[in-house]
Amino acid sequence: MPVLSGLKVVEFDALGPVPLCAMILADHGAELVRIVRPGTPVVDESVGGTILHRGRPLVTLDLKKAEDREAALDIVAEADAVVEGFRPGVMERLGLGPEACQARNPKLVYGRMTGWGQSGPLAERAGHDINYIALTGALAAIGPAEAPVPPLNVIGDYAGGTMFLAFGILAGLIEAQRTGRGRVVDVAMCDAVPVLLSLVQAFRQTGGWEDARTRNLLDGGAPFYRCYACRDGGFVAVGALEPQFYAALLHGLGLAPAYYPQYPREGWPKIQAAIASRFLTRDRDAWADHFTGIDACVSPVLTIGEATDAPHLKERRVFRQRDGIIEAAPAPRFGDPAALPPPATEVTPEELLARWRS
16 A cells, blocks of 8 residues: 555645645545635646646635635544645634644644745745745855856755655654644745755855855866766766766766866866866767766756656656656655556545545
């Protein structure tokens, strides 16, 4: 059986990290239901629902109506956890905040997902991934020297949001099993992103990091940890941090390590120029083939479309097709291949409760 079989979670429909967290829980066997407002499609393609809404039904409720709020509380009473992503105070004003829900279900773990947190000067302000990583220092460290570059919405929304929410829900459930009492899990991206930056913060306070882009070990400043252009306009990624991999990189490029010592940093511009010149002599895929038998931490930079055909990822079945849609298979793995998720459907509160109470 999937590892989360029997776990029941209520997802109050939201954007960004909340649906991805719900998808991951559903991927591993949890029974989820999305509570959505009237007029919401079963699969909302405008927010990535073709994939992000997989594996769980929805119940349509108008939470401004007393009878629909009561129906929501009836569902919450049968659940193990709730996840929501509204601004502070919204759920309380609806009568569906942690206090009201835990009054009906004392063991309930109530997961709250925001960018700025439930308190603080910015708590009521709007924001997106780019804002949260800007304020916490992550954005300033990413991109070329000329300007920061948004790294999609991976760092704030998904690493700082989804993953901390999933961890908080599961940690709260473990405690609830032990104590019989639920928890309120306050997940804020502005809290979590600094945790993700712990290595950089440590380097910075011991003299190993400058607050300037492309001047450091992991931000493209090091010639052995960056991307290089190839003859056809493609790129390769080089991650030869350790001395043995650095030596293998230079040998693979036909460069003599004795002429290009990895340190001190003053020599990095010379090394970068030499490596860049060599990579420009072949196409990206030719270099990928060349380094296949050389353990030098060199990889082709594939597009999202190309990644689905990468031999290693195909061998591991990292991607799969469902109803003509290519999507990532569930991760992490627990041995047996995960089953295809059921299609998203709409159910009534009565149908859901009959299923959950059976």
